[in-house]
Amino acid sequence: MADTVNATMHDFQPFPAPAKINLFLHITGRRPDGYHLMQSVFRLLDFGDTVHIRPRHDGAICRTEPIPGVAEIDDLCIRAATLLQQHTNSKMGADIHVSKHTPMGGGLGGGSSDAATVLLALNHLWQLGLKREELIALGLQLGADVPFFIFGQNAWVEGIGEKLQPIQLPHTCYLVITPRVHISTAEIFSSKELTRDTKPTTMATFLTGMVQNDLETVVRQQYPEVAKTLIWLSQFSKARMSGSGASVFAEFENQEQAEAVLARVKQTRELQQYADCEVSGFCAHGLNRHPLYTLAD
Numbered sequence: 139m140a141d142t143v144n145a146t147m148h149d150f151q152p153f154p155a156p157a158k159i160n161l162f163l164h165i166t167g168r169r170p171d172g173y174h175l176m177q178s179v180f181r182l183l184d185f186g187d188t189v190h191i192r193p194r195h196d197g198a199i200c201r202t203e204p205i206p207g208v209a210e211i212d213d214l215c216i217r218a219a220t221l222l223q224q225h226t227n228s229k230m231g232a233d234i235h236v237s238k239h240t241p242m243g244g245g246l247g248g249g250s251s252d253a254a255t256v257l258l259a260l261n262h263l264w265q266l267g268l269k270r271e272e273l274i275a276l277g278l279q280l281g282a283d284v285p286f287f288i289f290g291q292n293a294w295v296e297g298i299g300e301k302l303q304p305i306q307l308p309h310t311c312y313l314v315i316t317p318r319v320h321i322s323t324a325e326i327f328s329s330k331e332l333t334r335d336t337k338p339t340t341m342a343t344f345l346t347g348m349v350q351n352d353l354e355t356v357v358r359q360q361y362p363e364v365a366k367t368l369i370w371l372s373q374f375s376k377a378r379m380s381g382s383g384a385s386v387f388a389e390f391e392n393q394e395q396a397e398a399v400l401a402r403v404k405q406t407r408e409l410q411q412y413a414d415c416e417v418s419g420f421c422a423h424g425l426n427r428h429p430l431y432t433l434a435d
């Protein structure tokens with residue numbers, strides 16, 4: 139019996155890290171430190187990474203499998219665990235690795251969601267009892283997208299990503315397509331062409347659809363692959379870009395319709411030829427709650 143308990147204690151536990159899309163994104167100003175003020179609706183998806191965590195009692199925080207292109211010291215999972223350990227003076231540690239499904243640098247918040255999942259999971263595994271608000275404040279130190287994932291509900295977002303209000307959204311099916319181009323979020327935000335003075339909008343206007351992604355204009359100009367993917371996807375349904383790209387998405391009435399368009403991407407490769415780059419894609423439904431919502435009060 140003791141062996142069974144021991145074995146269980148030393149196993150990795152899987153924790154989901156859902157991706158997000160930005161249903162719109164307006165840039166309304168800029169703070170003195172250069173960060174941009176925005177309005178956005180962030181939507182959780184039932185698609186994402188899985189973070190595997192095994193608590194350690196010696197205080198070490200170790201990445202047990204590499205993520206290509208991300209050094210251990212820069213890995214948002216490791217940074218999140220280290221920040222939490224320092225903040226709480228915990229003597230506990232963890233082994234961590236991620237099964238990556240969310241395309242990196244895709245505007246889908248994959249790294250930020252991994253970090254939020256580590257904070258939520260270790261708060262539970264290390265029995266820290268931190269409140270959601272405290273975890274959100276820690277998350278903001280790691281990235282502007284992290285607070286949303288800890289908040290754990292679809293949100294109307296303002297500030298740089300830290301002012302969050304829950305928003306009810308219908309059960310929608312999305313097709314998400316990612317052209318394989320590397321887009322730096324910092325580069326798009328620092329572009330001369332970016333408009334930073336969109337007038338503050340309201341939830342009522344969002345519901346009429348009179349909103350856009352202000353970053354999309356800049357990305358379209360600089361990355362023809364993204365511009366072409368948006369044109370291609372628009373044949374089927376209104377297509378928009380998520381975050382700072384490169385992913386684009388469209389809503390479909392049902393999964394069959396979304397899968398049919400995805401099949402065209404995967405089988406005929408017509409989009410790859412048109413956009414002149416590799417693309418990946420997936421179908422997902424919107425979630426109402428983060429699967430780990432109950433791990434914080």
Ligand SMILES: C[C@@](CO)(OP(=O)(O)O)[C@H](O)COP(=O)(O)OP(=O)(O)OC[C@H]1O[C@@H](n2ccc(N)nc2=O)[C@H](O)[C@@H]1O
Pocket residue numbers: 160163172173174175176244245246247250280281282283284297298299323324327380381382383
């Ligand atoms: C644009 C959005 C929209 O959801 O998402 P992604 O495209 O990254 O998914 C986010 O605001 C991105 O959040 P995140 O990816 O966490 O950004 P951070 O690491 O905090 O910032 C990366 C860089 O982008 C710029 N930045 C980011 C957010 C913001 N409100 N203003 C900024 O100017 C800063 O130059 C910063 O150094």
Ligand SMILES: Nc1ncnc2c1ncn2[C@@H]1O[C@H](COP(=O)(O)OP(=O)(O)O)[C@@H](O)[C@H]1O
Pocket residue numbers: 205207208212213214215236240241242243244245246247248249250251252323381382383
């Ligand atoms: N665990 C992680 N997963 C993904 N990216 C990470 C991770 N840790 C650090 N990064 C870095 O964060 C960058 C942004 O990643 P990601 O959050 O996936 O995209 P985005 O911010 O466009 O939504 C990556 O290009 C990578 O260099």
